[in-house]
Amino acid sequence: MFDDLSDREVTDEGALDSDGVSRRAVLRLGAVGAAGAGLVATGQFGAPYLAQKGLLSTDGAFAASATALGDLLFYQEKFPTSPLILYPFIDELPIPKALAPEKMLEVADWAYTPGPGDGQQNIMRNERHQLWSSDIGYPDPIVYKIELKVAPHSFTSSDVLPITALGQPAVSFDATGKRYAAGTKRTLPPSTIYGFNGVFPGPMINAEYGKPVLVRFINRLDENELGLDRQDFGSPDWSFLTHLHNGHTAPESDGNPHYSMNYGPQREGYLPQEWVDNLYLNWPAGGDDREKQTFFWFHDHRMDHTGSNVYKGMVGLYPIYDPKDGMDMGDETQGLRLPGVRKDNEDGSFDVEYDVPLAIFDCRLDDGVTLHQDIHDGMGEFPAAKNPARHPEWWGKTFFKHFPNHGFVGDIFTVNGTAYPVMEVKRRKYRFRFLDASVARIYDFQLMSSSQGPKSSVSLGYTGNELQGQYRIPDGQQCMKFIEVATDGGLLPVPIPRDNFELWPAKRREVIVDFSRYQDGTPTAKGEVIYLTNTMKMPDGRMWTNSARFLPDPNYKVPVLKFVIGEDAEDNSEIPTYMRAVPPLPGNWKTLMNNRLIFEVQRGSVGGEVEWLINGKEFDPHESARSKMNPAGLAPLARQKKGSFNLWELRNGGGGWVHPMHLHMEEHRTVMRNRRDVTQGDPAHPDDGAREDLVALDPGESVIVYRGFRDFIGPYVGHCHNLAHEDHAMMFGWEITP
Ligand SMILES: [Cu+2]
Numbered sequence: 001m002f003d004d005l006s007d008r009e010v011t012d013e014g015a016l017d018s019d020g021v022s023r024r025a026v027l028r029l030g031a032v033g034a035a036g037a038g039l040v041a042t043g044q045f046g047a048p049y050l051a052q053k054g055l056l057s058t059d060g061a062f063a064a065s066a067t068a069l070g071d072l073l074f075y076q077e078k079f080p081t082s083p084l085i086l087y088p089f090i091d092e093l094p095i096p097k098a099l100a101p102e103k104m105l106e107v108a109d110w111a112y113t114p115g116p117g118d119g120q121q122n123i124m125r126n127e128r129h130q131l132w133s134s135d136i137g138y139p140d141p142i143v144y145k146i147e148l149k150v151a152p153h154s155f156t157s158s159d160v161l162p163i164t165a166l167g168q169p170a171v172s173f174d175a176t177g178k179r180y181a182a183g184t185k186r187t188l189p190p191s192t193i194y195g196f197n198g199v200f201p202g203p204m205i206n207a208e209y210g211k212p213v214l215v216r217f218i219n220r221l222d223e224n225e226l227g228l229d230r231q232d233f234g235s236p237d238w239s240f241l242t243h244l245h246n247g248h249t250a251p252e253s254d255g256n257p258h259y260s261m262n263y264g265p266q267r268e269g270y271l272p273q274e275w276v277d278n279l280y281l282n283w284p285a286g287g288d289d290r291e292k293q294t295f296f297w298f299h300d301h302r303m304d305h306t307g308s309n310v311y312k313g314m315v316g317l318y319p320i321y322d323p324k325d326g327m328d329m330g331d332e333t334q335g336l337r338l339p340g341v342r343k344d345n346e347d348g349s350f351d352v353e354y355d356v357p358l359a360i361f362d363c364r365l366d367d368g369v370t371l372h373q374d375i376h377d378g379m380g381e382f383p384a385a386k387n388p389a390r391h392p393e394w395w396g397k398t399f400f401k402h403f404p405n406h407g408f409v410g411d412i413f414t415v416n417g418t419a420y421p422v423m424e425v426k427r428r429k430y431r432f433r434f435l436d437a438s439v440a441r442i443y444d445f446q447l448m449s450s451s452q453g454p455k456s457s458v459s460l461g462y463t464g465n466e467l468q469g470q471y472r473i474p475d476g477q478q479c480m481k482f483i484e485v486a487t488d489g490g491l492l493p494v495p496i497p498r499d500n501f502e503l504w505p506a507k508r509r510e511v512i513v514d515f516s517r518y519q520d521g522t523p524t525a526k527g528e529v530i531y532l533t534n535t536m537k538m539p540d541g542r543m544w545t546n547s548a549r550f551l552p553d554p555n556y557k558v559p560v561l562k563f564v565i566g567e568d569a570e571d572n573s574e575i576p577t578y579m580r581a582v583p584p585l586p587g588n589w590k591t592l593m594n595n596r597l598i599f600e601v602q603r604g605s606v607g608g609e610v611e612w613l614i615n616g617k618e619f620d621p622h623e624s625a626r627s628k629m630n631p632a633g634l635a636p637l638a639r640q641k642k643g644s645f646n647l648w649e650l651r652n653g654g655g656g657w658v659h660p661m662h663l664h665m666e667e668h669r670t671v672m673r674n675r676r677d678v679t680q681g682d683p684a685h686p687d688d689g690a691r692e693d694l695v696a697l698d699p700g701e702s703v704i705v706y707r708g709f710r711d712f713i714g715p716y717v718g719h720c721h722n723l724a725h726e727d728h729a730m731m732f733g734w735e736i737t738p
Pocket of ligand 1: 658
């Protein structure tokens with residue numbers, strides 16, 4: 001039933017009809033191959049066209065035909081242009097406060113109290129915590145409660161002007177479908193989110209090494225007291241699965257699908273009114289201080305719907321401090337003296353002034369006229385939406401396409417849930433914790449000044465994808481540097497001054513910015529303005545077309561966050577000369593090369609929604625993946641003994657795409673890039689000397705990392721963090737064995 005595309009109607013919008021056939025099975029290999037080959041044969045998407053677009057890969061005609069099908073979908077794949085935010089940089093940057101823990105007396109009254117016993121880890125009573133805090137000599141965990149909630153969220157308070165892709169005024173609608181003439185300024189309706197405690201982003205847990213945290217996540221997504229329209233994305237069964245990215249966490253608390261499909265829930269996630277206790281021991285791998293990290297985030301990881309759940313708001317923040325010797329405890333008068341003034345709250349939490357998380361997220365708002373059409377529409381998901389259909393009643397709310405050709409990018413850039421915010425800063429140093437919480441967008445940030453200020457891209461004559469970001473600073477000039485102090489893997493050995501840095505999905509970068517002076521030494525003055533500016537042009541989820549590293553476009557300078565210099569303030573912080581050593585590589589690491597595990601990611605054509613493959617296979621949640629044949633002539637299963645270390649190679653086999661490849665569990669260290677030893681550093685990748693949990697794979701690149709498998713046993717995953725790729729099978733299971 002899967003092998004004949006001709007039986008299925010390809011509508012004029014390019015969607016593939018099917019009725020009730022399970023996901024991942026709508027189209028099978030033959031169908032895709034046939035459709036693609038047909039297109040190639042007719043010359044419509046022939047080899048010269050593909051070559052010109054850089055889409056011909058080592059996979060030959062097979063990949064080309066899959067690509068051609070993708071291009072067929074893409075060609076007819078329409079996205080709305082979001083209404084223009086008329087008054088940007090007026091809404092204040094929201095800075096989350098630390099979440100308060102539960103009172104222990106109240107926790108003792110819970111019907112099911114958290115604890116180390118059998119069945120105490122989740123509502124099914126079928127799991128226990130692999131290690132409890134006392135097993136490692138740590139105190140009992142601090143308990144938090146986080147409920148998954150349906151809630152409204154506003155990205156801006158500004159009036160907006162509905163526009164077309166050509167930048168012309170457009171009609172708009174309200175919730176009743178009433179039509180407003182082109183040129184009418186509107187206020188945006190709130191979007192519906194599924195948020196941790198109903199907020200986006202957030203909440204934020206300020207954690208500390210040595211003090212375990214247990215979070216009881218409770219699903220309340222079936223409760224919708226405000227009667228909010230859920231639209232047509234988010235996991236259709238309202239389930240969730242929370243992953244603390246990238247905590248050193250036992251599988252049952254890791255929220256990964258390889259675990260959840262086989263143990264615990266034994267399905268994709270936790271359903272409404274179900275709960276699970278995720279125990280975060282705040283314990284470095286191997287008990288080694290050099291393995292400490294600084295900034296986690298938690299997000300949904302529900303199989304097949306991670307992108308839609310994250311896009312719908314399931315993003316939380318989890319900075320982690322290190323109180324040992326006062327090294328990095330949020331107090332700039334001791335230890336490393338990184339910027340931060342700590343205030344301990346009565347409820348047991350603490351907040352740190354001048355230490356600010358910046359979660360970057362792009363979204364796209366419905367124009368009310370773009371057809372909602374997706375391969376999911378044939379799956380019986382979201383029947384109430386009656387798709388394919390236009391949804392004028394959703395005008396101004398977040399628009400999502402689950403199965404975009406390359407990945408999903410928005411055209412409005414937000415920071416901490418607010419579009420184009422402003423932050424008044426004191427004339428002193430700050431620590432910023434950057435997180436890319438976007439589905440697929442990569443950013444390249446610089447600090448710029450501009451005497452003319454932001455101009456809307458429409459007023460500058462841009463159209464189409466060039467409107468992404470909405471505003472530009474045509475006269476923007478770099479005026480300050482970032483001092484990078486941490487990556488995904490925690491503190492760097494030494495701070496690195498950066499003119500700019502890339503931020504890939506799920507990655508974290510921490511920087512110090514000194515707002516008391518410009519890079520040329522001139523002091524700043526009250527009222528002066530600096531823009532955090534994105535210079536990477538990324539029109540779709542595939543990769544950039546222009547960036548600092550590749551074909552810079554000097555005209556693409558999109559201001560994302562406006563800093564306004566305020567009053568002087570006391571500053572006891574320092575830029576440290578030395579921070580933390582990375583764990584040593586064994587001298588003989590090269591002897592591991594022959595037996596390394598190899599994972600090649602590629603755009604593939606198994607069929608249906610399985611578009612993104614690893615070692616030629618779609619994600620199988622019940623199995624550990626198998627390595628490609630390594631130089632020793634073996635293709636081992638991705639299983640590692642507890643306490644072992646190994647080299648893993650990640651290869652980008654696809655040619656025209658980039659992939660942020662995330663490996664759960666332990667941080668790694670990059671040792672080879674494109675067959676070159678980079679253990680002594682690589683100028684093009686200044687972070688390679690640090691530890692990371694995500695490999696930024698450029699087109700055609702091979703990266704070999706050294707990593708450990710300590711302290712826990714059980715199933716984990718590795719996957720692409722372009723969430724459209726992840727949700728379409730670019731994931732593999734692996735396991736730590738006793
Ligand atoms: Cu990818």
